[in-house]
Amino acid sequence: MAELKDLTKRSVNYSQWYNDLVLKADLAEQSAVRGCMVIKPYGYAIWEKMQQTLDRMFKEQGVQNAYFPLLIPKSFLSREADHVEGFAKECAVVTHYRLKNAPDGSGVVVDPEARLEEELIIRPTSETIIWNTYRNWIHSYRDLPLLINQWANVMRWEMRTRLFLRTAEFLWQEGHTAHATSDEAWEITQHMINVYADFAENYMAVPVIKGKKSANERFAGAVETLTIEAMMQDGKALQSGTSHFLGQNFAKAFDVTYVNKENKPEYVWATSWGVSTRLMGALIMTHSDDNGLVLPPHLAPIQVVIIPIYKNNDQRDEIAAVVDPIVKEMRRLGISVKFDDADNKRPGFKFADYELKGVPVRLAIGARDIAKGEVEVMRRDTLEKHYAPLEGIAEYCKNLLEDIQENIFKKALAHRESMTRTVDTYEEFKEEIEKGGFILAHWDGTTETEEKIKEETKATIRCIPFDGDTTPGVCMVTGRPSERRVLFARNY
């Protein structure tokens, strides 16, 4: 059961507020295994809604799901030079395949005789095992394009972990496509980042800035990485989805060629793209407040909760008789509704609990309301209460849910805009970055300058935006030419 008290205020300690909220709203908790979380039923229900929506969006693009092995032979990681640098450092290594009873009867120990010839790595991402598989699937241009996605768990042995934001094991989807031409692969790379932006903005109600990563921040093994970057309430950036143009790097590493229409062999072109349970962190830190979660209606497991206020069984029955057809009508309209007539909790407790859980709309209804033909409506985003007629309440809620969805997106967008500034000098940059938020500034395009800025200010280039001001200028640090302003921020 959720504990309603002791949620740290955001103004006191944002990081503590986040952690409290994840625990108290029953979203997730740490497990007995360092860095691995347990996703609790309420948190998982939100993730499931994200999955279902994204899965539908992928399938509309012609993407098919499949499943590839959890374990990757160690040698596969080394095949692509950049990839191994990026992923070999922090990974879980399987070295043995059997335990045996300890000689002293104290439990079980690793059986030294059951050592694997080649160690296996728990996948940190699946490019290597998938491209090793594609070699046998792709022979001719007629086998292309191949548009495949998998929903899976992956593992990266992170030293500092935070629930949803950075965990050793996390859940994600990874799309891996294969194409006959560079143009087609590049098109899909761009297309998928647009799908993610659509999902972030229209389902999560999280405004994002689309752009490409600097060379330094690219995925290990990619030619280009595209990203969507969101701003959290504390002004920090959260990378919310990436789409990689892999060129022919993995095709060459795993010798995947196809015979083109002219009957000549060519290396295949690749993309990969993913979002993860990290999105749960973005969702929480974009909308929630000191009373708990605020969920976008499009992803809320319960969109409307109805709470009866009664003094005796007669009143309870009277209310149920009025509410039952309303519940039916709401379901008919596609609204996920819960009538919470549990007798063992007081209405005040229920109010606080559903606030904490972020249910977008709460209706409270008593015998007096019925007599007046109305119902008390509370919208979670503004916490405002008002009365609405019982007549047509289902349709009313449907519109209200859309209104809330739109309102929280606008609020998040306004917040981002208020915390996005343009600066011209490095001195000003250093001052401004301390206040948080996004900063648009000129940069000379070199990794050296980028790293100097990172070391001195902890800010990184979140992306080179697709949109916005494209006027050239001079780098704020070196004074060298800059093609356009890029987006800086401190980030999660």
Added chain:
Amino acid sequence: MAELKDLTKRSVNYSQWYNDLVLKADLAEQSAVRGCMVIKPYGYAIWEKMQQTLDRMFKEQGVQNAYFPLLIPKSFLSREADHVEGFAKECAVVTHYRLKNAPDGSGVVVDPEARLEEELIIRPTSETIIWNTYRNWIHSYRDLPLLINQWANVMRWEMRTRLFLRTAEFLWQEGHTAHATSDEAWEITQHMINVYADFAENYMAVPVIKGKKSANERFAGAVETLTIEAMMQDGKALQSGTSHFLGQNFAKAFDVTYVNKENKPEYVWATSWGVSTRLMGALIMTHSDDNGLVLPPHLAPIQVVIIPIYKNNDQRDEIAAVVDPIVKEMRRLGISVKFDDADNKRPGFKFADYELKGVPVRLAIGARDIAKGEVEVMRRDTLEKHYAPLEGIAEYCKNLLEDIQENIFKKALAHRESMTRTVDTYEEFKEEIEKGGFILAHWDGTTETEEKIKEETKATIRCIPFDGDTTPGVCMVTGRPSERRVLFARNY
């Protein structure tokens, strides 16, 4: 692309036929990691339909999904004495968390400095990590029951593997429930085996026998194991789902107590239940034939395929004009339909391919058929062709799909009945078991007798059925009293 030739005939080599079919119908293949399979898009689409159906059925029972860690501390396995015996022998052990560049530049090697203090096991099943978590979730009788399921990958280091039937890594769902009383836990154990039987019979069209396992065949750590057992075409049994009454074994091992209504602490009662990608094997080996897969309409990714037969573009356009509204009407009726007007494959190739893939209904339509107002219909289960009026063809197909669903179930049931015999002497038993199928015989209830039978005949007790003849008798081996006949078979 599927290769249509060279599917071994069942009568020649059933095992080879199975393997050929899994590969040629694009369901799955071996990966580069020993014993781990790749589930290909078409195979995964069938598994997704199974998942969606089961997930809905679980949720109707009030079960919620959650997610627990992939890795389990080694010491957890030892907490429950039987459990460790069952699962510690064959498991993947993570001992290190980092790789480093090999000194000789040959690739990456395990970093000996990154050795874990306690080894971690890739979950073979999650009772231990889940009950360790439940300790913090359950305090009072008000926290019970807890009905939780997870969809996950698990790993058991099997020595001999076969696609879907026995793989080192497989996908499954595992339900883990917690209850205040033994009765309630036992009730859920029974209820879930009924849910599985309902799914097997009404979606997979696979008839099953429900019963309980003998002590010898119980899940490691269970007090009772219930099972559904299906018969494959070759007469071998395939255990298709199990539901375990765990008593207080895991609550005691992980110290999970609750305070009852009288304010006294008591250990919690548990169940667990699961089905896996093994069901794909059951599906294939129950219905398919020498031409390929036969899929039950309730789980077929494509239920109806429509293939145009044309000689020129005018005819093609004419057919499309007729088919388009039919496709719309079918979708409105909830039929999953594909209009395959791809120009680069001949109709004969398409026919064979969809036969191989087990699409339940195929419509072929040419200009002449349109003139006559009819369409050629082929049903995959019987391979019979006939003509049906174009008028009302969507509704016609909807009924035909139900007819096929029913027909393949009846066929499988008739096959099982024809291969189920009752025997009274051990001599007769030894003869009959060589012919395959199920044998109902008396057994004295001891593990000794059961193991003797297994050693001498390779047959095991598949279950002590819930239904059927309950007349007592004498054990066919020892002549000692037997409570009732039990079900013997050789099995996958």
